[in-house]
Amino acid sequence: MAPHLSRRQLLGLGGGAAAALALSGCGGGSSSSGSASSTDLSWFMWSASTAEVDAWKKVADIAGEASGSTITFQTAAWNDYWTKLTSQAASGQTADLVSVQSLRAPQFAQLFTDLGPKLSDMGVTESDFDSGILDALKVDGKLLALPYDFGPLVVFYNKTAFQEAGLPMPAIGWTQDDFLAAAKKLTTGNTYGFFAGAVPDSIIPFAMSQHGVQAVTADGKLDIDTDEWRDTLNWYRDLVVSEKVASPLPAAGSQAAATNQFLAGNAAMNIDGPWSLINAKATASFEVGIAPMPVGGSGSKTVSAGSGFGVSAKAANQDLAAKACAGLVNVDSETYLGQSGRAFPARTAQQSAWYEGNGLQDAQEVMDAMIAAAEGYRTTAKWTQVNNEWNKYAVPCFNGDTDVDSFIQQVQAQA
Amino acid sequence: MALTGAVRVTDAVETPAPARGSKKGDGRAASAFLLPGAIGFVAFTAFPIVASLVMSFFDWPVLGDPTFIGFGNFVELFTTDPVFTTALLNTAVFVLLYVPVNIVVSMGLAVWISPRIVGRRYYRVLFFVPAVTPMVGNAVVFGLLYTPRGLIDSVFQTLFGVSAPNFLGSSTWALPAVVLMSVWQGFGYNLLVFSAALDAVPPSLTEAAAIDGAGPVRQFFSVVLPLMSPSLFFATVLTLISSFQVFVQPYILTGGGPGNSTTTLVMYLYQSGFQNFRLGFASAIAWVLFVIIMGLTAIQFLGQKKWVHYDQ
Numbered sequence: 001m002a003p004h005l006s007r008r009q010l011l012g013l014g015g016g017a018a019a020a021l022a023l024s025g026c027g028g029g030s031s032s033s034g035s036a037s038s039t040d041l042s043w044f045m046w047s048a049s050t051a052e053v054d055a056w057k058k059v060a061d062i063a064g065e066a067s068g069s070t071i072t073f074q075t076a077a078w079n080d081y082w083t084k085l086t087s088q089a090a091s092g093q094t095a096d097l098v099s100v101q102s103l104r105a106p107q108f109a110q111l112f113t114d115l116g117p118k119l120s121d122m123g124v125t126e127s128d129f130d131s132g133i134l135d136a137l138k139v140d141g142k143l144l145a146l147p148y149d150f151g152p153l154v155v156f157y158n159k160t161a162f163q164e165a166g167l168p169m170p171a172i173g174w175t176q177d178d179f180l181a182a183a184k185k186l187t188t189g190n191t192y193g194f195f196a197g198a199v200p201d202s203i204i205p206f207a208m209s210q211h212g213v214q215a216v217t218a219d220g221k222l223d224i225d226t227d228e229w230r231d232t233l234n235w236y237r238d239l240v241v242s243e244k245v246a247s248p249l250p251a252a253g254s255q256a257a258a259t260n261q262f263l264a265g266n267a268a269m270n271i272d273g274p275w276s277l278i279n280a281k282a283t284a285s286f287e288v289g290i291a292p293m294p295v296g297g298s299g300s301k302t303v304s305a306g307s308g309f310g311v312s313a314k315a316a317n318q319d320l321a322a323k324a325c326a327g328l329v330n331v332d333s334e335t336y337l338g339q340s341g342r343a344f345p346a347r348t349a350q351q352s353a354w355y356e357g358n359g360l361q362d363a364q365e366v367m368d369a370m371i372a373a374a375e376g377y378r379t380t381a382k383w384t385q386v387n388n389e390w391n392k393y394a395v396p397c398f399n400g401d402t403d404v405d406s407f408i409q410q411v412q413a414q415a
Numbered sequence: 416m417a418l419t420g421a422v423r424v425t426d427a428v429e430t431p432a433p434a435r436g437s438k439k440g441d442g443r444a445a446s447a448f449l450l451p452g453a454i455g456f457v458a459f460t461a462f463p464i465v466a467s468l469v470m471s472f473f474d475w476p477v478l479g480d481p482t483f484i485g486f487g488n489f490v491e492l493f494t495t496d497p498v499f500t501t502a503l504l505n506t507a508v509f510v511l512l513y514v515p516v517n518i519v520v521s522m523g524l525a526v527w528i529s530p531r532i533v534g535r536r537y538y539r540v541l542f543f544v545p546a547v548t549p550m551v552g553n554a555v556v557f558g559l560l561y562t563p564r565g566l567i568d569s570v571f572q573t574l575f576g577v578s579a580p581n582f583l584g585s586s587t588w589a590l591p592a593v594v595l596m597s598v599w600q601g602f603g604y605n606l607l608v609f610s611a612a613l614d615a616v617p618p619s620l621t622e623a624a625a626i627d628g629a630g631p632v633r634q635f636f637s638v639v640l641p642l643m644s645p646s647l648f649f650a651t652v653l654t655l656i657s658s659f660q661v662f663v664q665p666y667i668l669t670g671g672g673p674g675n676s677t678t679t680l681v682m683y684l685y686q687s688g689f690q691n692f693r694l695g696f697a698s699a700i701a702w703v704l705f706v707i708i709m710g711l712t713a714i715q716f717l718g719q720k721k722w723v724h725y726d727q
Contacts, residue, residue, distance in 0.1 A: 107692070
């Protein structure tokens with residue numbers, strides 16, 4: 001009898017231990033993201049490399065020291081970040097400090113605490129920051145996040161290709177006729193003058209320069225069903241279809257296509273933001289320059305976008321989180337981010353660190369001009385949806401398979 | 416050939432249950448051992464399934480409060496929603512192209528490497544490699560192959576002097592291109608299943624058929640294939656289920672475009688839930704997909720009586 005009993009006991013013990021192990025395993029995952037002590041905060045931010053993670057951890061240390069807190073850094077790749085943030089939001093378990101891109105601010109507005117009334121307690125002066133990006137991070141008067149970087153969309157061009165073609169370098173005041181003439185001359189064989197991206201970012205600066213319109217009106221409504229937009233879209237489509245200065249679009253969904261084609265030397269011009277400049281210069285086998293948007297009917301205009309850090313409405317210690325949030329974009333953090341080339345600082349006084357720390361003084365004239373000519377990039381709460389549909393329907397439209405009207409109809413249906 | 420679960424279940428029923436009493440005490444140990452698995456099942460399978468069913472009857476945004484709307488999501492799917500019908504149709508076309516091509520290719524290659532040809536083990540490994548490499552990586556590489564001025568286009572220009580179609584940028588070519596990539600990725604698994612089944616066919620039967628005057632083709636279709644039918648059934652069921660759930664290939668290759676020409680049900684589910692923030696609507700899509708897969712699998716199980724032979 002005794003051996004029988006002990007066998008059963010053994011079995012029971014074994015099973016119980018396994019169950020306990022499984023349970024503790026389940027618990028471990030969720031408790032690690034929570035805040036244990038009163039000065040512990042968590043911060044969720046996207047990143048693309050270990051070097052970037054190290055840089056953000058350094059910023060977390062600066063902010064922790066400034067606010068008397070310990071900040072745990074959590075990260076995900078850009079695309080995963082938004083999926084993860086969405087599922088965290090759905091389950092009500094976000095980090096205390098959450099990063100957000102200005103284009104997605106309306107979509108995630110409910111997630112954030114309004115920092116506006118807290119600014120003086122946080123020791124933040126609004127006028128220290130670029131007003132355009134600060135406005136872009138406000139939704140219905142609520143300041144969702146403090147910006148750390150921003151930038152206007154500009155023309156990236158292949159200096160080497162321009163030189164070889166004997167073309168003058170695009171400078172302030174160059175026109176859309178100059179742009180088209182250069183693009184024609186630069187298109188030979190398998191190399192094109194321009195990459196006509198299928199994303200709104202590639203087209204909105206042209207709509208701004210031609211007609212002074214964005215895809216979203218000043219009162220926050222998606223409106224591309226206008227004569228102005230029809231004109232710009234037809235002009236843009238013609239770059240591929242009739243002028244043939246841009247390659248047919250390879251696929252929807254390849255957001256990086258434009259950058260890759262430009263960097264590979266397959267397209268001599270491309271629309272991009274300063275956040276890509278340092279990487280482009282380091283990666284490309286040719287010299288990269290930036291030019292202002294070519295002057296159209298409304299001048300040389302563009303839009304600017306950026307990102308910032310906000311406090312989750314679910315954060316337990318709102319005041320401490322707000323102080324830490326201010327620390328993430330304080331003078332030290334912004335100087336460090338600018339100098340190391342991680343971000344074009346949203347703090348205007350620290351922008352010189354970006355130029356000087358990265359040998360980009362030659363870009364300053366164009367940057368200053370375009371920052372002055374930029375409006376904040378306006379989006380709607382359904383912008384991801386709009387962006388997706390835009391991307392999917394722009395491909396057949398710009399490839400000449402469908403017309404501009406059907407494109408407008410499909411995108412406008414997402415309003 | 417292995418016996419199926421169905422046969423064994425019948426056996427188990429016929430076996431008299433062990434006498435109760437003497438082994439009563441094992442119940443506690445058994446439950447203790449079952450507990451970890453049961454916890455996992457409840458937490459990660461049963462709960463999400465029930466939760467998604469509940470959610471499908473709500474307008475459930477990611478941020479904000481859910482509202483009960485009854486069958487509202489389902490009604491919207493089948494009446495006013497412009498994308499769902501397209502996604503359903505795209506998925507159906509994908510399945511109809513992918514499943515037969517996958518089965519024919521994997522069966523063909525399995526038969527080809529089945530005779531004692533030199534290095535057939537290496538062929539098996541070679542053909543299995545795509546199935547074990549990450550699909551995302553494969554999709555990215557195929558994206559580069561398909562792109563204008565990519566490898567396929569260059570070969571076309573060299574051989575024929577004309578450009579290849581803009582595979583992923585054309586509404587006509589995008590879905591076949593996605594199917595082709597999927598077949599390349601997926602045939603290795605079925606090939607392994609078929610290869611093992613072919614090895615299990617007793618040579619004495621084919622030899623007997625040969626003596627009776629049956630040629631290789633007749634031998635294959637009248638002797639080998641019926642003997643392989645359980646494997647064929649298994650492969651068809653699993654391939655069909657997985658092909659209805661196709662997501663990664665269009666997600667990476669085309670983003671569901673151009674237009675909605677490669678938007679599949681799961682792709683649309685993902686977009687609805689995680690990009691458009693409509694979790695209830697996405698759950699409704701999941702349940703429609705579940706019912707479709709369940710129905711088709713049930714039909715396959717009913718149909719197997721006609722063509723699947725479990726006797727040796």
